[in-house]
Amino acid sequence: MSNIREVAHKAGVSVATVSRVLNNSDSVTSATKARVQDAIHALNYRPSMLGRNLRNSESRLLLVLIPEISNPFYFEVIKGIEETALHHYYNILLCETGSDPIRENIYFDLVTSKMADGIISMDPAVNIDTLTQLAKNHAIIQCSEYETESGIPYVTIDHELAAYEAVEHLIQLGHKQIALINSDKKFLYARQREKGYLQALKDHGITFHEEYVYYTGELGFDHGQRAMQEILKQSKKPTAIFAVSDLLAIGALKEIHAQALHIPHDIAMIGFDKIAFSNMTYPVLSTVEQPMHTMGSRAAEMLIQTIHGKDVHNVILPHRLMKRSSTMGNTNEKGEQLI
Amino acid sequence: MSNIREVAHKAGVSVATVSRVLNNSDSVTSATKARVQDAIHALNYRPSMLGRNLRNSESRLLLVLIPEISNPFYFEVIKGIEETALHHYYNILLCETGSDPIRENIYFDLVTSKMADGIISMDPAVNIDTLTQLAKNHAIIQCSEYETESGIPYVTIDHELAAYEAVEHLIQLGHKQIALINSDKKFLYARQREKGYLQALKDHGITFHEEYVYYTGELGFDHGQRAMQEILKQSKKPTAIFAVSDLLAIGALKEIHAQALHIPHDIAMIGFDKIAFSNMTYPVLSTVEQPMHTMGSRAAEMLIQTIHGKDVHNVILPHRLMKRSSTMGNTNEKGEQLI
DNA sequence: TTGAAAGCGCTAACAA
DNA sequence: TTGTTAGCGCTTTCAA
Numbered sequence: 001m002s003n004i005r006e007v008a009h010k011a012g013v014s015v016a017t018v019s020r021v022l023n024n025s026d027s028v029t030s031a032t033k034a035r036v037q038d039a040i041h042a043l044n045y046r047p048s049m050l051g052r053n054l055r056n057s058e059s060r061l062l063l064v065l066i067p068e069i070s071n072p073f074y075f076e077v078i079k080g081i082e083e084t085a086l087h088h089y090y091n092i093l094l095c096e097t098g099s100d101p102i103r104e105n106i107y108f109d110l111v112t113s114k115m116a117d118g119i120i121s122m123d124p125a126v127n128i129d130t131l132t133q134l135a136k137n138h139a140i141i142q143c144s145e146y147e148t149e150s151g152i153p154y155v156t157i158d159h160e161l162a163a164y165e166a167v168e169h170l171i172q173l174g175h176k177q178i179a180l181i182n183s184d185k186k187f188l189y190a191r192q193r194e195k196g197y198l199q200a201l202k203d204h205g206i207t208f209h210e211e212y213v214y215y216t217g218e219l220g221f222d223h224g225q226r227a228m229q230e231i232l233k234q235s236k237k238p239t240a241i242f243a244v245s246d247l248l249a250i251g252a253l254k255e256i257h258a259q260a261l262h263i264p265h266d267i268a269m270i271g272f273d274k275i276a277f278s279n280m281t282y283p284v285l286s287t288v289e290q291p292m293h294t295m296g297s298r299a300a301e302m303l304i305q306t307i308h309g310k311d312v313h314n315v316i317l318p319h320r321l322m323k324r325s326s327t328m329g330n331t332n333e334k335g336e337q338l339i
Numbered sequence: 340m341s342n343i344r345e346v347a348h349k350a351g352v353s354v355a356t357v358s359r360v361l362n363n364s365d366s367v368t369s370a371t372k373a374r375v376q377d378a379i380h381a382l383n384y385r386p387s388m389l390g391r392n393l394r395n396s397e398s399r400l401l402l403v404l405i406p407e408i409s410n411p412f413y414f415e416v417i418k419g420i421e422e423t424a425l426h427h428y429y430n431i432l433l434c435e436t437g438s439d440p441i442r443e444n445i446y447f448d449l450v451t452s453k454m455a456d457g458i459i460s461m462d463p464a465v466n467i468d469t470l471t472q473l474a475k476n477h478a479i480i481q482c483s484e485y486e487t488e489s490g491i492p493y494v495t496i497d498h499e500l501a502a503y504e505a506v507e508h509l510i511q512l513g514h515k516q517i518a519l520i521n522s523d524k525k526f527l528y529a530r531q532r533e534k535g536y537l538q539a540l541k542d543h544g545i546t547f548h549e550e551y552v553y554y555t556g557e558l559g560f561d562h563g564q565r566a567m568q569e570i571l572k573q574s575k576k577p578t579a580i581f582a583v584s585d586l587l588a589i590g591a592l593k594e595i596h597a598q599a600l601h602i603p604h605d606i607a608m609i610g611f612d613k614i615a616f617s618n619m620t621y622p623v624l625s626t627v628e629q630p631m632h633t634m635g636s637r638a639a640e641m642l643i644q645t646i647h648g649k650d651v652h653n654v655i656l657p658h659r660l661m662k663r664s665s666t667m668g669n670t671n672e673k674g675e676q677l678i
Numbered sequence: 679t680t681g682a683a684a685g686c687g688c689t690a691a692c693a694a
Numbered sequence: 695t696t697g698t699t700a701g702c703g704c705t706t707t708c709a710a
């Protein structure tokens with residue numbers, strides 16, 4: 001591998017001139033520029049990012065913190081981040097914390113040790129104190145999950161309103177016994193969505209039953225399935241379920257099938273996120289669509305702005321209620337056939 | 340942010356000594372070591388990886404090339420890669436090519452420009468000539484998808500045998516009209532799995548019908564669904580389907596439901612990969628399990644070995660046929676109840 | 679055991 | 695327009 005000195009030598013110019021050609025400086029005559037480019041070609045030279053990055057004290061790497069890569073919600077967001085990052089000549093360092101503080105610290109070190117220029121945190125279990133501390137000297141954006149007190153800019157949706165609308169949809173279909181499958185109140189989104197659930201019940205004069213709220217602790221199909229098993233053990237079974245994640249909803253659907261109950265006739269189900277797989281369930285899952293791609297790309301834009309010292313503002317993106325077969329049956333409100 | 344010079348100054352030693360402490364050299368007295376560590380603490384110093392990496396001419400970053408992050412097959416593999424990488428103090432740069440040569444070249448540049456120490460390629464559409472060329476000077480491992488002529492080490496499964504077993508399973512259940520939903524013959528795995536399909540038919544004296552092979556071009560639920568639509572238009576419908584990917588199989592399942600046909604009574608279905616969703620379909624999808632996590636972690640080990648100049652050998656990992664409800668119905672071979 | 683100094687490959691300030 | 699040179703932050707050789 002040749003370096004800039006060899007190129008300079010071959011082209012008969014100084015390293016500074018080579019550097020100028022590499023960085024498209026306009027103070028190079030086209031003649032020398034051509035000579036340099038020939039030399040670059042002849043030596044098959046590629047500038048080393050190690051040298052350039054040290055000199056520029058940047059890594060052009062963005063750290064993306066996610067709790068769990070298996071949740072399809074994240075990869076749509078990641079796609080948005082990557083696309084935008086690439087457009088600005090950044091690459092992403094994908095870091096799965098598994099909500100493990102040790103791993104989290106390893107990843108935080110990447111930014112303190114200059115290996116990453118900034119962080120997009122999507123981890124609801126992130127150590128917010130450390131993050132807040134870090135944000136004093138480093139560019140950080142919170143994506144989807146956030147803490148307002150940290151003062152760290154975020155992009156998210158209105159979780160409470162979205163949940164409210166989901167539950168209201170169930171109520172409008174005539175349901176009065178509506179269970180909530182939640183993950184864990186330690187997550188902000190979980191608290192907010194629960195708040196929306198409670199508010200919707202209250203606003204429609206439906207009494208809240210504590211037995212209708214089930215906490216799985218984590219996300220994942222099996223947790224949803226287990227939650228549904230518990231719920232179906234109750235003497236007075238709910239007629240509808242709101243699950244705070246499609247993953248939980250899909251697991252719950254499976255249990256309902258296993259018990260040979262009909263969806264939505266016996267039990268209606270609505271999830272949250274609109275992951276791709278929710279289009280494939282039987283029946284197709286009603287859910288709340290999050291603008292995952294936009295969320296990722298906005299977060300990336302905000303982070304890059306922050307890195308360049310600009311101020312950014314919090315963003316609340318719109319969500320969309322998807323009324324589909326798992327609540328509506330095979331027809332929608334207008335009586336049109338659904339699959 | 341302080342640097343090594345300030346630490347040295349504060350501790351009253353040279354930068355060399357600080358460096359020695361940082362790298363756990365044993366030629367430092369515990370007294371000086373303590374002084375240095377105090378200084379590090381007092382200044383909240385973190386060594387810059389930019390400086391270290393330039394000096395060591397390494398980035399400690401591994402580039403992972405995948406075609407499409409949305410395929411859950413990849414993220415299980417990625418988990419395996421990340422875990423192993425982290426264990427060796429490497430991080431991963433996740434790069435989604437979208438099978439776009441332009442993006443691919445951007446990512447290849449990361450290794451020629453020293454931003455990545457090696458590549459794990461999982462992209463079946465990768466430009467194999469470029470990759471082969473690159474492999475002369477850089478550490479590269481092929482994972483799952485591979486080309487033998489390139490001489491680049493790979494870790495994979497026996498796609499042909501796995502497909503053979505899947506189809507044989509259908510035949511043993513009495514099926515004679517077995518369709519193949521394939522992606523595209525430009526992919527090696529697609530050719531190999533098709534070969535296994537053909538061989539199984541041949542070995543069991545079943546005539547091959549060209550109309551029973553459908554190419555989707557790409558992977559994805561919708562492609563599977565569209566394939567199934569086409570297949571069901573035929574006058575002589577198949578009684579069983581082998582799809583080369585769970586994604587295609589799940590899309591196909593949806594179409595079968597939409598046409599109110601029963602699985603497996605009217606049509607049996609077997610997929611490939613055993614992605615997490617395959618446990619959640621209705622009915623549960625029969626499939627071929629790939630050891631995704633192991634595949635990833637072996638690939639990472641091999642790459643790190645290659646980076647350190649060691650020779651590595653190709654690895655063929657075992658697969659496992661999963662006979663489940665979408666072929667067996669609600670009971671297995673022993674008559675045990677399945678869900 | 680410790681320090682001085684060279685140098686990894688690059689960019690940019692300054693000089694010519 | 696081009697060259698000289700310092701220096702980004704670190705590791706390591708060589709000398710003391």
